Every structure is written in structure tokens, then in C-alpha cells.
Amino acid sequence: MSDPLAQAILRYTQRQPTPSPYQTAIDGVYILRSDNPTPPTYRLASPAICVVAQGAKWATFGADRLEYRAGQALVVGVEAPSLGRVFEARPDAPCLVLIVELDLAMLRSVVEQMAHSPKAASESVRGVLVTDFGGPLADCALRLVRLLDTSDAIPTVAPLVIREMGYWLLAGPHGGDVARFALADSPSQRVMNAIRALRERYAAPVHVDELAGVAQLSRSAFHRQFKALTSLTPVQYQKQLRLLEARRLMMSQSMAVEAAAFAVGYESASQFSREYARMFGAPPKRDAKQMKTMLEAG
Structure with a gap:
């Protein structure tokens, strides 16, 4: 392993007493480590930049699938249901990912201070994209991880580094798209x-x-x-939101299938079960049991 960012992330994970994911001492900064490929996982993605230092992942949003590997980052500018998976990882070469939440108000402030505002390539801006991650962006990521060793400096320095990361993201090849989903009047x-x-x-x-x-x-x-x-269309977006929330209710609150269905807005438990199985690959009751077994085993 020769990449300084991968080395720094690996050293951080080796010091942690609990398994991944890790919520670091820097607000809004997370680290993921996967020693093996993972099963596909549904989640509600939030604005963030997900930097792969080693290994590879894919994520789907609707019908779009994006792969990103070492030296690349997934940039998410909108809250949207997604399905993701680590597909390249080994115990001797784990997948290492740095996640930095994106504050759209901060990005908006950076755009307003830039001498030349970034221009979007088209009217229809994608809320999710993959970009190469090198140069000043990689330097910012490395400084963030190294900053975890000097906790006293975090409150002062971390916000500046994250803001600088926002600048280089806006100044890069996809800066126009990033600016478009950050600007209030767009x-x-x-x-x-x-x-x-x-x-x-x-x-x-x-x-x-x-x-x-x-x-x-x-x-x-x-x-x-x-x-x-x-x-996604608005109807597809709502459907996936409902199913994700129903799954959470059954997992975290042990809610019965019918109760979860009605809680998220379904009028028919049978329709809920059909759509749930279509999305998650198993009927609600069986899926909840499998997920609980996996969590207890992990």
C-alpha cells in the first residue's frame, strides 16, 4: 500500500476498538473499512463526498449505476434512496472510504466568493456523480485524516479544510453541477x-x-x-422512502408487518408486501428476520 491516504485511513481503523463504520471526532466525517465484499445495502443517501482510498464500490440511484474505486469519489448532492455495495476488498487490501458530509450552505458561500462562478454543462443537473480525486482534493482528505491524531486542533482546523475541499470540488471539472444544486435560486x-x-x-x-x-x-x-x-420519478422516490422507513420500523421497533405498512402510508398490506419483496428481495417478515440475524452475527 503506497497511497498516503489509504495508509492514514488504515492506521486509523487499526486503532479502533469497534468494527466499521466509524464516526470520527470531526463532525460530519466518517470512515468505512470493509475487509471483504459486502451484500447490497439500501439507504437514504445525503449530500456528501465519498472518497475511495483503496478497493471499489458501486451505488445505484434509480436505474443509474455508478462505480467508483481508488482515486475516485462519489459526490452526492441530493437526498435520495440508493443501493450500494463494496465489490473489491480483501483482508490484506480492505476497501477504505472517507465520507465527508457536504453542507450546501457552505458550498453556496464558497461559490459567492469565487472570482468566476462554475458553469454547469447542461440545464438538467445530476444530483449524483463520480469524479477523479487527486491533487488538492486528495491533499485535503489526507489532512483531515491526519487531523484525527491532533484532537485539540480539530475545532479550528477541520472546518477550514472541509471548506477548502468544497472550493476544489467547485473548481474541478464537475464544479458547475455542484454549484447548481447548492445555489439557492437555481x-x-x-x-x-x-x-x-x-x-x-x-x-x-x-x-x-x-x-x-x-x-x-x-x-x-x-x-x-x-x-x-x-x-427516480416523484412516485418512485416516495415508494422507496416508504419502504425504507417501514424496514427501519420493523428492525428498530420490532413493528409488525401490517402496522409498518399502515404507518408509512399503505392502505393494503398485500400491496406493501409485494412492493417490499420486489425492492428488498424477500417478503417483509422474512427480510426483517434475516437482517436481525445478520446484525446479531456481525
Whole structure:
């Protein structure tokens, strides 16, 4: 292993008394280590930059699948359901990932201070992308990990390094797209306001015209930009949100299948079970039991 970032992350993980994932002493910074390939896992992704120092992962958003490996990063600018998996990892060469949450308000502040605002390649901005991770970006990531050894400096230095990381991200080849989903007056940010409204009321029937009104867009423009950002239609997005929340309720609160279905907005338990099995690969009761067994074993 010759990459300094991979070496620094590996040293950090070797000192930890518990298994991955690790919430570090820097707010919003996490480290993942996988010694073997992992099964696909559903989650609700949040704005973040996920840097692979060693190994490889893939993530799907809707029908779009993105692979990213050592020297690359997944940049997520929108909250969206996703499916991800580590597919390249060995005990002697674990997959090592640094995750830094992205504060869109911070990115917006950086854009406003840039002499030349980054330009987006097209009107329809993707909310998720893969970028090469080298040069100043890699230097920032390495400094963040090394900063974990000097806890007294973290409150002062870490925010500056994360802000610098935001600058180099905005100054890079995908800076225009990143700026578009960060700027408050952009169509992408208005669609993200509608996404937040949908998330807050995910158990209620979805009304696309109402969401388009929140985004201040026509129905057709809203539908197009929503799918560009999330790789899902509003109805697909809501369905996946409901199923993810129902799974969480059954796992964390041991809620019965029918109770979980009704709690997230389903009127038919049989429809819920069909859609749940289609998404997670097993009926709700069996899936919850399998997940609990895996967690207890791990």
C-alpha cells in the first residue's frame, strides 16, 4: 500500500476498538473499512463526498449505476434512496472510504466568493456523480485524516479544510453541477425544496402538481429535473422512502408487518408486501428476520 491516504485511513481503523463504520471526532466525517465484499445495502443517501482510498464500490440511484474505486469519489448532492455495495476488498487490501458530509450552505458561500462562478454543462443537473480525486482534493482528505491524531486542533482546523475541499470540488471539472444544486435560486435547489416537502409528508398521497408549485416549475419541467437529480420519478422516490422507513420500523421497533405498512402510508398490506419483496428481495417478515440475524452475527 503506497497511497498516503489509504495508509492514514488504515492506521486509523487499526486503532479502533469497534468494527466499521466509524464516526470520527470531526463532525460530519466518517470512515468505512470493509475487509471483504459486502451484500447490497439500501439507504437514504445525503449530500456528501465519498472518497475511495483503496478497493471499489458501486451505488445505484434509480436505474443509474455508478462505480467508483481508488482515486475516485462519489459526490452526492441530493437526498435520495440508493443501493450500494463494496465489490473489491480483501483482508490484506480492505476497501477504505472517507465520507465527508457536504453542507450546501457552505458550498453556496464558497461559490459567492469565487472570482468566476462554475458553469454547469447542461440545464438538467445530476444530483449524483463520480469524479477523479487527486491533487488538492486528495491533499485535503489526507489532512483531515491526519487531523484525527491532533484532537485539540480539530475545532479550528477541520472546518477550514472541509471548506477548502468544497472550493476544489467547485473548481474541478464537475464544479458547475455542484454549484447548481447548492445555489439557492437555481432550479435544482428549488426541486430539492420539493424533495424535502415530499420527505416530510411521504406517508400522504403524492401530488406532483403541488410539488411542482413548491419548485416554481411547470409539471413537465419539474418531472424532468426531479428525475435528473434523483434518477427516480416523484412516485418512485416516495415508494422507496416508504419502504425504507417501514424496514427501519420493523428492525428498530420490532413493528409488525401490517402496522409498518399502515404507518408509512399503505392502505393494503398485500400491496406493501409485494412492493417490499420486489425492492428488498424477500417478503417483509422474512427480510426483517434475516437482517436481525445478520446484525446479531456481525
